[in-house]
Amino acid sequence: MKFLKILTILLLIQFKAYALIEVDITRGNLSPLPVAVSPLSSDKNSITEFEKILNVKDLGSEISIIVENNLRQSGLFNPLEKDAFLQKPDIAHFKPRFEDWKLIKAQALITGKVEIIDEKLRVEFRLWDVLAAKEMLAIAFTTVPTNWRRVGHIITDKVYERLTGEKGYFDTRLIYVAEEGPKTKRIKKLAIMDQDGFNLKYLTLGNELVLTPRFNPTNQMVTYLSYFRNLPRVYLLDIETGMQEVVGDFPGMTFAPRFSPDGKKIIMSFATDGNSDIYTMDLENRVVERITNYPSIDTSPSYSPDGKYICFNSDRSGYQQIYVMKSDGSSVKRISFGNGIYGTPVWSPRGDLIAFTKLHKGKFYIGVMRIDGKGERLLTENFYQEAPSWSPNGRVLVFYRETKTDDKGEGFSAKLWSIDLTGYNERQVLTETDASDPSWSSLLSN
Amino acid sequence: MKKKQNPEEIKEQVRQASEFEKKELFDPNQIAALIDKSKEETAQTLKKNEKLTQSNVKSSFAARLTLSQEDALKAQIFGCWSLPLGLPYQENLLVRIKLRLKPDGTVLKSEILDHARMNKPGQGFYKVLAESALRAIRLCQPLRVPTTGYERWKDLQLNFDAREMLEG
Numbered sequence: 289m290k291f292l293k294i295l296t297i298l299l300l301i302q303f304k305a306y307a308l309i310e311v312d313i314t315r316g317n318l319s320p321l322p323v324a325v326s327p328l329s330s331d332k333n334s335i336t337e338f339e340k341i342l343n344v345k346d347l348g349s350e351i352s353i354i355v356e357n358n359l360r361q362s363g364l365f366n367p368l369e370k371d372a373f374l375q376k377p378d379i380a381h382f383k384p385r386f387e388d389w390k391l392i393k394a395q396a397l398i399t400g401k402v403e404i405i406d407e408k409l410r411v412e413f414r415l416w417d418v419l420a421a422k423e424m425l426a427i428a429f430t431t432v433p434t435n436w437r438r439v440g441h442i443i444t445d446k447v448y449e450r451l452t453g454e455k456g457y458f459d460t461r462l463i464y465v466a467e468e469g470p471k472t473k474r475i476k477k478l479a480i481m482d483q484d485g486f487n488l489k490y491l492t493l494g495n496e497l498v499l500t501p502r503f504n505p506t507n508q509m510v511t512y513l514s515y516f517r518n519l520p521r522v523y524l525l526d527i528e529t530g531m532q533e534v535v536g537d538f539p540g541m542t543f544a545p546r547f548s549p550d551g552k553k554i555i556m557s558f559a560t561d562g563n564s565d566i567y568t569m570d571l572e573n574r575v576v577e578r579i580t581n582y583p584s585i586d587t588s589p590s591y592s593p594d595g596k597y598i599c600f601n602s603d604r605s606g607y608q609q610i611y612v613m614k615s616d617g618s619s620v621k622r623i624s625f626g627n628g629i630y631g632t633p634v635w636s637p638r639g640d641l642i643a644f645t646k647l648h649k650g651k652f653y654i655g656v657m658r659i660d661g662k663g664e665r666l667l668t669e670n671f672y673q674e675a676p677s678w679s680p681n682g683r684v685l686v687f688y689r690e691t692k693t694d695d696k697g698e699g700f701s702a703k704l705w706s707i708d709l710t711g712y713n714e715r716q717v718l719t720e721t722d723a724s725d726p727s728w729s730s731l732l733s734n
Numbered sequence: 735m736k737k738k739q740n741p742e743e744i745k746e747q748v749r750q751a752s753e754f755e756k757k758e759l760f761d762p763n764q765i766a767a768l769i770d771k772s773k774e775e776t777a778q779t780l781k782k783n784e785k786l787t788q789s790n791v792k793s794s795f796a797a798r799l800t801l802s803q804e805d806a807l808k809a810q811i812f813g814c815w816s817l818p819l820g821l822p823y824q825e826n827l828l829v830r831i832k833l834r835l836k837p838d839g840t841v842l843k844s845e846i847l848d849h850a851r852m853n854k855p856g857q858g859f860y861k862v863l864a865e866s867a868l869r870a871i872r873l874c875q876p877l878r879v880p881t882t883g884y885e886r887w888k889d890l891q892l893n894f895d896a897r898e899m900l901e902g
Contacts, residue, residue: 316894454858
C-alpha cells in the first residue's frame with residue numbers, strides 16, 4: 289500500500305514536470321562564413337625544390353591564396369586576413385590552438401602541408417571546426433608538381449563540399465570565344481582557362497569564325513561551330529590532344545550544338561528554308577535523328593541531366609518561348625509564360641532549374657525557372673547579356689555581357705560575368721581579351 | 735535588385751522589443767505580466783526560490799517562454815547562425831537540437847534529436863545544416879536566457895528551420 293502511494297506521488301511529479309520549451313529559429317545570418325586559411329607548411333628541402341622546379345618561392349602560401357580566392361569568389365565564405373593569425377602554419381596543422389582562432393572570429397580553419405617526395409608533390413590538408421574544436425576533414429594526395437594550381441582548387445572543392453553539402457566547382461575550366469578587333473571586324477578564337485582565369489590557352493588561330501563552344505559533361509571534349517565557305521559546321525575538339533574533326537556536313541545552317549549528358553550524342557538544330565528543327569547525332573555511328581518537326585524556329589536544345597527530357601526555344605506560339613519535351617520529341621509543353629521573349633534555355637546539372645536569357649522592354653535578363661516553368665527568378669539585368677552556362681554543381685551561372693557602342697562607334701566590349709543563384713554574388717570573370725559564349729566544364733578531378 | 739537582408743538590423747529591431755534590454759529600468763516581473771497575458775503561469779516561477787517544489791510545479795508547466803524572452807533568444811541566435819547558403823532548397827531543412835543549460839545560459843549538453851540522419855547516405859545536407867546550428871549555439875553562448883525560472887527552461891529545444899531562408 290505504501291509502495292503504491294509512493295508510486296502515485298512519483299507519477300504525479302513525472303506528469304507535472306515542465307514540458308520541454310521549444311523555440312523555432314527560422315532566420316540566420318546571411319554573411320559569408322569566416323574562415324581562416326593557414327598557409328600550407330613545407331620543409332626546407334621542399335622549399336628549395338619548389339623554387340628549382342616551379343620557380344615558385346613559397347608554394348604553401350601560393351596554394352593557400354588560391355583557396356582563399358576561390359572561397360571568397362563563391363560568396364559563401366569570408367577568408368580572414370593572414371596578418372591576424374596567431375599560430376604558425378606547421379603547428380596549426382597538427383594541433384590548432386582553437387582559442388587563438390576563435391579570437392580572430394574564425395569559424396573554420398584550413399591547415400596543410402606540401403612537400404616534394406620522389407619528384408611528386410605530396411599534399412595533405414585538414415579542415416577544422418574552430419567552435420567545436422574538432423577535425424572535420426583530413427585528406428592527403430600526390431600529384432605532379434606542375435599541377436600545383438589545381439591542388440588549390442581541389443582543396444577548395446573538398447572544403448566547399450564539407451561545409452555546404454554540395455560538390456564544389458573550382459577544379460574546372462571555362463571555354464569561351466576570345467574576341468579582338470573592332471566590332472565590325474572581330475577576330476574570334478577559342479580560348480580555355482581555369483575557372484579563376486589562370487592557365488589561358490588559345491585553341492584556334494582566329495582564321496575562321498568560331499561560335500558556341502560546349503563541353504562534353506563526361507570528358508574534356510568540346511563541340512563548337514566554325515564557319516567553312518560561309519556555312520557553319522559542327523566540330524569536335526579533344527582539348528588534351530588537340531585533335532579536331534568535323535562532325536558532319538549537314539544541309540543548310542547548323543546551330544547550337546550541345547552534348548547529351550552521357551556525352552554520346554550531340555543535339556543541335558538545322559535550318560532550311562526559314563524553318564529550324566532539332567536533331568541529334570549519335571557520335572559512334574553518326575546516325576542523325578530528327579526530334580522536332582514543326583513549321584517554326586526550334587533551337588537551343590539542352591538535355592535534362594538524366595537525358596529523359598529536352599528544353600529548347602521555339603517561336604511556334606508567335607513569340608520565342610521555352611518548351612520542354614521528352615527526349616524522343618513527344619509531349620511538347622510550353623513552360624515560359626511571362627512577359628517578353630525567352631531564349632538560350634539550359635538545364636541545370638542539378639536537374640531542378642532551367643536558366644535562360646529573357647528580353648523584355650529592351651533589357652536583357654539572365655534568370656532561372658523551375659522545370660515546370662514556375663518560380664521564375666530574374667538574377668541580373670543589363671543592356672545586353674546572354675548565353676548562361678551552369679557550373680557543374682548547378683549553383684553558379686557564367687554568361688557574357690556586352691556594353692553599348694557610343695556615338696562614335698567606340699566603347700563596345702564583351703566580358704564574361706558570373707552570378708550565383710541568390711542573385712547577390714555577381715562578379716566579372718577576368719579574361720585577357722574580350723570574351724563571349726562561355727561554357728563551364730565538369731570537375732576535372734572526377 | 736532585391737536589397738540584401740541585414741541580420742544585424744533585424745537583431746536591433748527585435749532587441750527593442752526584448753525585456754532583457756530593459757531590465758535595468760523596469761521590473762521584468764511586472765513587465766512580463768503586463769505585456770504578455772498568456773504568461774500568467776510564470777508567476778510562480780518568478781519567485782526567488784527556484785527550487786522545484788510540488789506547489790510551483792502545479793501552477794507552472796508552461797511549454798513556452800514569454801514572447802519577449804523568446805524574441806531575445808531568437809534575436810541572439812539569428813545573429814550567430816551562419817546559414818549554409820549553398821544548400822539546395824527542400825522540405826526537409828529542419829534540425830532539432832535539445833540543450834541542457836546552466837543558469838547563466840552556458841550550454842552544458844547539446845543533442846541533435848535526429849542524430850541518425852547525420853551519417854545517412856544522401857543526407858549530406860542535413861549534416862551540414864546540423865553542424866551550422868551547433869556552431870551557432872557555441873558561438874552565441876551564454877544564451878540570452880531569462881534571469882529567473884531556471885527549472886522551466888534549463889532543458890530547451892531549438893528548432894533550426896532553414897526552409898524560409900533558402901526558398902529563394
